[in-house]
Amino acid sequence: MxxxxxxxxxxxxxxxxxxxxxxxxxxxxxxxxxxxxxxxxxxxxxxxxxxxxxxxxxxxxxxxxxxxxxxxxxxxxxxxxxxxxxxxxxxxxPAIRAARAKARAAVWAAVWARRRPLAGAAGSRDGGLVIVDLDATLVGAHSDKERAAPTYKKGFGFAPMCAFVDHGEHGTGEVLAVDLRPGNAAPGNAADHITCLDAALLQLPETERSQVLVRADAGGSSKAFLHHITDLDLEYSVGFGALDTVKAAIETIPETAWVDAIDGDGSPREGAQVADLTDWMPDPTVPTRSPARFGPQHWPHTMRVIARRERPHPGAQLRLTDHNGWRITCFATNTGIDPTGRHGWPIQDLEVRHRQRARAEDRIRNLKDTGLRNLxxxxxxxxxxxxxxxxxxxxxxxxxxxxxxxxxxxxxxxxxxxxxxxxxxxxxxxxxxxxxxxxxxxxxxxxxxxxxxxxxxxxxx
Structure with missing residues (x-):
């Protein structure tokens, strides 16, 4: 054989x-x-x-x-x-997903007999979190399949939303949810993010569902999605667009607020710095639309916006959001910040934790190598x-x-x-x-x- x-x-x-x-x-x-x-x-x-x-x-x-x-x-x-x-x-x-969740719980229980399948201690917010990465991808269709549609990358097919357990040094990299969507589905659709997250949480063992960190790119930075996460008493780390408020904060923040960034191994990251922009963000405008009809109109009050600036590599295309030659990227989180690390995360560690969200791209590539590439x-x-x-x-x-x-x-x-x-x-x-x-x-x-x-x-x- x-x-x-x-x-x-x-x-x-x-x-x-x-x-x-x-x-x-x-x-x-x-x-x-x-x-x-x-x-x-x-x-x-x-x-x-x-x-x-x-x-x-x-x-x-x-x-x-x-x-x-x-x-x-x-x-x-x-x-x-x-x-x-x-x-x-x-x-x-739902029946198949419930069966898969039951099997997952049995696997985690079998592994737990030796050690927790993830890093840290269960029930511990600092280091013991289950990191769930959400991301959308594109799957091409070479024939007129039902509900296939043009994609924003000028292709044709579908845009499924995926959720994975992080697969870092101690993570498992499991697939929690894959929701099929037409190719013209918006990458930042809040309802799709909420649906996918809820399905992913149901896949986790019950003892782990209350200690989840949700990571996503800028497509997940919608007020409705972040309020949904905070209502579940979970943590998040999502990409945040360079809005006018961010630009104003970048121009206002003093140079002393920037601190050196680090790499995943803890060593200094040359030419990169991070800063907490929250205190320099302008006050939000008064909403004109009804929250009851259009959903939340303010960002969660516990949200903090963290920026990283780095010199673009040679040949990189400049962006409108670049500031004085620095490439600016931002993310939002509700994790507590503490420079000492005793009562929260140092800002440099939070930035590394968010940057490691890119590992979700590896999981998508592997999933495409395991049945997702062809519908x-x-x-x-x-x-x-x-x-x-x-x-x-x-x-x-x-x-x-x-x-x-x-x-x-x-x-x-x-x-x-x-x-x-x-x-x-x-x-x-x-x-x-x-x-x-x-x-x-x-x-x-x-x-x-x-x-x-x-x-x-x-x-x-």
């Missing part, structure tokens, strides 16, 4: 209880004469995508290895299952189901890495392409001796020790 390393994915399905949860969730949509369980069909599709497939027909790779993955439905049966689920997507999508169906609800399958596939990969490897092991942070090439796609042979099945791997495969370690760890979990 060509996907012997996929045995680790199978063990992750067992540990997480994913197939049981999905089977129970989609049981109402199983026809009376069905031979194949719809939950098993969804798991098989997720396994195929995790192994590198990008369409429903790629489940043939899983079907060709029955000794490893068991009996797999035919292509027509898979198509009928997807069509049946898509016909009632309004009820099916294979014509129907909009069919593609919504496909996005849930892609999220399942991405979670199976990250859950396998989180469960199988210690947090110091580099393989825990490998991207899907490397994980497939070195572990999942190793060739193997199943033999039967003394009424027991044995998986034989190539003796000189350089990464056999990772497969052995992962198998042993998953077997004992």
């Amino acid at each position: 060509s996907s012997a390393g996929g045995l680790l994915l199978q063990q992750t399905v067992r540990v997480s209880g994913l197939q049981r949860a999905l089977s129970a969730a989609v049981a109402p949509w199983r026809s009376e004469r069905a031979t194949h369980d719809p939950g098993k069909v969804l798991v098989d599709l997720a396994l195929a995508v995790a192994l590198g497939g990008d369409c429903a027909a790629d489940v043939a790779v899983v079907r060709a290895q029955p000794d490893l993955f068991g009996p797999v439905a035919s292509d027509p049966t898979v198509s009928r299952v997807i069509a049946r689920l898509a016909a009632d997507a309004g009820q099916v999508l 294979p169906f014509h129907g909009y609800t069919h593609n919504q189901i496909w996005l849930e399958i892609a999220a399942l596939a991405a979670d199976l990969l990250t859950w396998t890495q989180t469960l199988a490897f210690d947090h110091h092991e580099p393989a825990r942070r490998w991207e899907p392409k490397r994980l497939r090439l070195r572990i999942l796609h190793v060739a193997g042979r199943i033999t039967r001796t003394a009424r027991r099945n044995h998986l034989r791997l190539p003796r000189d495969w350089p990464w056999n020790h990772l497969i052995d370690t992962g198998w042993t760890t998953l077997q004992t979990t």
Whole structure:
């Protein structure tokens, strides 16, 4: 067989209880004469995508290895299952997401038996936060799919909104939510951000939902979205546009307010400085529109605006918001600021924390490498189901890495392409001796020790 390393994915399905949860969730949509369980069909599709497939027909790779993955439905049966689920997507999508949340809770509980899957102590705001990154992306369509539309980048397709757990040194990088949207959906739509965040929070274990930091780019800097976060008593760090109030503050703030910025490792960042602009921002104007009709008209009163200035690199295009040769970027946060770090975060650390939001771009790229790049169906609800399958596939990969490897092991942070090439796609042979099945791997495969370690760890979990 060509996907012997996929045995680790199978063990992750067992540990997480994913197939049981999905089977129970989609049981109402199983026809009376069905031979194949719809939950098993969804798991098989997720396994195929995790192994590198990008369409429903790629489940043939899983079907060709029955000794490893068991009996797999035919292509027509898979198509009928997807069509049946898509016909009632309004009820099916919450059911699938609830099953995925149940499996995620089981994975986190299994990891917690050894150590918390994230850095810091649970319940601690400083260092123990669950960082949730929100970002929209574009997915091209090469045919006239339902609700595909022109995008702001002159393309054609869709603009799904995604939410991820941060995948830093100790993060898991899991996919929490992927909401399909037409290509002409606004990147800064507050309602879409709120919907995606609420779906993401439901994916987290209940003990973790009250200690979340929400990060987003400037598309998330809407009054309605920030008020929604503060109403949930959560923290945020979102990009903030260079508005007239920011320009006025930049021109007013004294030079002594700027302090040297730092890099992610704590070393000084040459040629960069940060400052808290909040006290120099002009007083907001009196709103003329009704908050009851148009939503909040003021920024949250706990919001602080932090700016970073840096000399543009050679060849960089100048912007209208540049000031005296400095490139100015801003973000807003409600995290307490304390230069000593005893009762809050130093401003330099807050700026680094926000800049690390760029890691969400890596997660989007990896998700596009795990089913998001191609939406294979014509129907909009069919593609919504496909996005849930892609999220399942991405979670199976990250859950396998989180469960199988210690947090110091580099393989825990490998991207899907490397994980497939070195572990999942190793060739193997199943033999039967003394009424027991044995998986034989190539003796000189350089990464056999990772497969052995992962198998042993998953077997004992």
